[in-house]
Amino acid sequence: MVRKKELRKGTMTMKVAVGIDIGGTKIAIGLVREDGKVLKEIEFPTNVDGGPDQALEKMIQYIKSLYTVEPNIIGIGIGSPGPLDTKAGIVLEPPNLQSWHGYPLVQKIDSAFRTKVKLINDADAAAFAEYYYSHRSVYSHMIYVTVSTGIGGGLILNGELYEGVLSGAGEIGHMSMASNGPLCGCGKIGCLEAFSSGTGMMNTWKKKLESLQQPFDPDWTGKDLFEQGASGETTAAEVVKSGADYLARGISQAVQLLNPELVVLGGGIVLAQPTFYQQVVQAVPNYLLDHHKRNIVFAIAEQGRTAGFKGAAAAVLAE
Ligand SMILES: [Zn+2]
Known part of the structure; x- marks a missing residue:
């Protein structure tokens, strides 16, 4: 910009x-x-x-x-x-x-x-880079969410980085989305990260295929999940859709809480999978109040490596 x-x-x-x-x-x-x-x-x-x-x-x-x-x-x-x-x-x-x-x-x-x-x-640094170099002249309130092997986040409120007491604010990946969901890397059950991160979606895909007694190749990566989903493989497509939907719910909760103007999404999965980004962006308004729905803008991270x-x-x- x-x-x-x-x-x-x-x-x-x-x-x-x-x-x-x-x-x-x-x-x-x-x-x-x-x-x-x-x-x-x-x-x-x-x-x-x-x-x-x-x-x-x-x-x-x-x-x-x-x-x-x-x-x-x-x-x-x-x-x-x-x-x-x-x-x-x-x-x-x-x-x-x-x-x-x-x-x-x-x-x-x-x-x-x-x-x-x-x-x-480090998550705050990535968030603040997006805000300071790309958006500070236009916006004052921004939520940043990064989706890769895990899910992290950062908050910019009133034009300033909001860090919390021990720089722990914005841990969007560990918001609880279900009382009996998958186990998260942090040890809790049902965190957003366990549903919607690369690792989380791969685990879900593996479990689903195994329960259908279909083969899961241990060499498959997130790329295979998205490619198979895009080419019409039903289980992969369902896993991606569900991952995107949980992420949209997580983001919508943060939006309802903080009422930002802008949500920036980054991380390896968002940057490599534009259709996943689109699925998330389209699903967020389903979970928002009308006045939040009207005023929210989405952007993809642009500050790179x-x-x-x-x-x-x-x-x-x-x-
Ligand atoms: Zn967690």
């Missing part, structure tokens, strides 16, 4: 920030301008077994090199899997970052650079 006021602004006067996206397998860092342009980026393995200090060393080294290119960096944003204590700047206990538990990441980065440092959770560090940088740029 083109924002007129920023086109008038010369690129020389635009703010720049560093964004860091910490994941269980890799860490990505980017130098990002406030119009969303990535000026420099790098990616390296997290090496969780090696502990956080070796990763910190690499981060500091690279960020130092960014300061030589761009001395006017206004701050450093960090996106990390939760749970986090974002106020104290501590990584609490993300399951895929075992050796980082309790690590005072913000303090470590801050003592190296003496600049503004902000820590947010760098949304993680771009959103972390945006958290600093927005202040």
Whole structure:
């Protein structure tokens, strides 16, 4: 989306920030301008077994090199899997970052650079990237939902990221949709994620075919599910339709609760399966009050693979 006021602004006067996206397998860092342009980026393995200090060393080294290119960096944003204590700047206990538990990441980065440092959770970073770079000039209230192997979400309310107490707001994937549904990865029964994520739909497909005594190939992936569904295989089509319908119900509950203007859908499944996205968008109004129905807009995520560090940088740029 083109924002007129920023086109008038010369690129020389635009703010720049560093964004860091910490994941269980890799860490990505980017130098990002406030119009969303990535000026420099790098990616390296997290090496969780090696502990956080070796990763910190690499981060500091690279960020130092960014300061030589761009001395006017206004701050450093960090996106990390939760749970986090974002106020104290501590990584609490993300399951895929075992050796980082309790690590005072913000303090470590801050003592190296003496600049503004902000820590947010990774789903919030992706959500805020979509809001800040694509929609902030038009909307103030947005729900972001990402659908891939799991389902995550983020909330932008009154133009600001809403994080909740332990950066746990927007966990749309773990809203309870049924009292005796499938088991979710989180240990609860009947979460939205267990119905509508890639993993959830594959499990449902397998169970359905087995109950019909039809073969299920263990090598099949989500792609096979959607392809077979599209080509008229009844069971696959039913599973996709049901997954889309549960997702629409989950989204509609969030919409009824928060009354946003915009719902942005992202994640591997939404981006690869436009018909799934359409099914969801068409089904949401079935579960909404009339006045909510009239005012809701849907969009597909457009910040791509760098949304993680771009959103972390945006958290600093927005202040
Ligand atoms: Zn769950």
